[in-house]
Amino acid sequence: MLKFQRTKLVNIINNNDGTLAVHGTLDDHIYQIEIDMVIGIDDHAIRAIDGKWIRAENSECRRAIPFLKNAIGIKIDSDDFTQHVNKHVGRKACPHFANLIIECCNAAEDAVDMLKFEAAGKDQPDLTFEEYLAGNAPVVPKDKPEARVSVQPDRPEKQATKEKKILEGLNGFCVDLHIHTFPASQCSSSSVDEMLQEAGRIGLDAVCITDHNYVWKTADIHTLSEKHGILVFNGNEITTDQGDMLVFGMHKDVQGIIKLKELKQLVDDANGFIIAAHPFRGFLIFNTNEIGLTVEKAMQRPALKQVNALEILNGKVTERENVFAGKVAAGLGMPATGGSDAHDVAGVGKYATCFDVKIGNEEELVEAL
Incomplete structure (x- = not known):
């Protein structure tokens, strides 16, 4: 621990x-x-x-x-x-x-x-x-x-x-697939206990801890679940040469920047799942016409062929960027997910992914994704 x-x-x-x-x-x-x-x-x-x-x-x-x-x-x-x-x-x-x-x-x-x-x-x-x-x-x-x-x-x-708060009206088994805790993620300002307490308070069914290039021990994840009375799943946000990727089902400790092609091989070998996190963050700072970025051109990005899903609702990007990501996912027919990308208690549960089935462990999460 x-x-x-x-x-x-x-x-x-x-x-x-x-x-x-x-x-x-x-x-x-x-x-x-x-x-x-x-x-x-x-x-x-x-x-x-x-x-x-x-x-x-x-x-x-x-x-x-x-x-x-x-x-x-x-x-x-x-x-x-x-x-x-x-x-x-x-x-x-x-x-x-x-x-x-x-x-x-x-x-x-x-x-x-x-x-x-x-x-x-x-x-x-x-x-x-x-x-x-x-x-x-x-x-x-x-x-x-x-x-x-x-x-x-x-x-x-x-x-x-x-x-x-925010979870009234949501149906299904709702999971925040994207949170960061301090000090495992230096950019976060809330501890894992604070984040999980808030997740339970607002009614989430489960939370995925996706600290930057940090893999929690399975025993510690189970301890946190029992302590807070909420399901906790192990994830990881890994930096690649094609952007940040949320990884589930693969527990290899990857440090620094890895090539996306190499990461995909590791995740495939572990029967895991890759979600492109905030895939268009920063792309829409300027008017899309000024930089020539269209949904059709975005759909041709090579990185999107290496991932299993796109995060189309992220709590840390603009509404335009989320909408754009949603259009790209729809155009490609790719699965889409939502996660808060919370770096403090206030952000937990801003977005979540709700499943039609109840999920009991990490393997079932990967299967549901």
């Missing part, structure tokens, strides 16, 4: 001016970063933010500080808060800073709830915190100016909305 330890610490102080001062640190074997924020109690908005990196192994964290300002104005109680932070800080700068911001703001919400509970307790001394969260606290009358926050809690309603 991969051994790794990460510590997150959040400290919150009431400034007594309608704001909270929030200080957060993230420290693990690779990174050590800190942030300071000011969050409004009434409007739940990030008023100010600053950060610093103390230890980092890549350039992302070092250049992230100016991008932290993109979080100013975001309301921490909004339904799309996590997506906003990941989009404006995580993708543009550093996912580790985004992860720490989210952790700090979750703690700040708890602190606001505690302040509201204390205000409600002035009129109802016997009120318990559980009763308050259940919505049984009275609203403080307007003639009591010392209560600067509304005491009617909105957090339980927000949590209920999140619990329903």
Whole structure:
């Protein structure tokens, strides 16, 4: 089992001016970063933010500080808060800073709830915190100016909305075929335990761990399945001379860049399956007419003859790129899959592949694909 330890610490102080001062640190074997924020109690908005990196192994964290300002104005109680932070800080700068911001703001919400509970307790001394969260606290009358926050809690309603999340209406056995975990994938900012907890919470039937050029031990995969009560399948995202490939059923540890033709031989020998991951990522930055890329021309790419399926729904590319991939798959009559390509908890399950049959192990997954 991969051994790794990460510590997150959040400290919150009431400034007594309608704001909270929030200080957060993230420290693990690779990174050590800190942030300071000011969050409004009434409007739940990030008023100010600053950060610093103390230890980092890549350039992302070092250049992230100016991008932290993109979080100013975001309301921490909004339904799309996590997506906003990941989009404006995580993708543009550093996912580790985004992860720490989210952790700090979750703690700040708890602190606001505690302040509201204390205000409600002035009129109802016997009120318990559980009763308050259940919505049984009275609203403080307007003639009591010392209560600067509304005491009617909105957090339980927000949590209920999140619990329903994205999987309502999907039928079949639904699997997120594409997620990355930290530290096996250095580009990820969430641990395997965090990712699997989220997958179970939103109702996925199974998850495929597809870390970059990293093969999990079968025993560890089984342990994770038992620990989290969700089926976990072993996969791998392998870098080839023709792009990134999701591989299932082949457990050879491939490092560096391999020729796609050689990878196909390895996978065929293992009776495995290859999916071309985000096959047109970056191809549509310019208008397709400007670079002469059409669906017909894309269908002629030699790499597509070496794979078994195309990923046509990927959570990390643009809608245009997904639509284009779907048209290519349809034109070739190739199987199509969807996967979140999640690099943090917020992305898990954005897209999934739903099968008509229940899948119980990796061999059955390959057969179903």
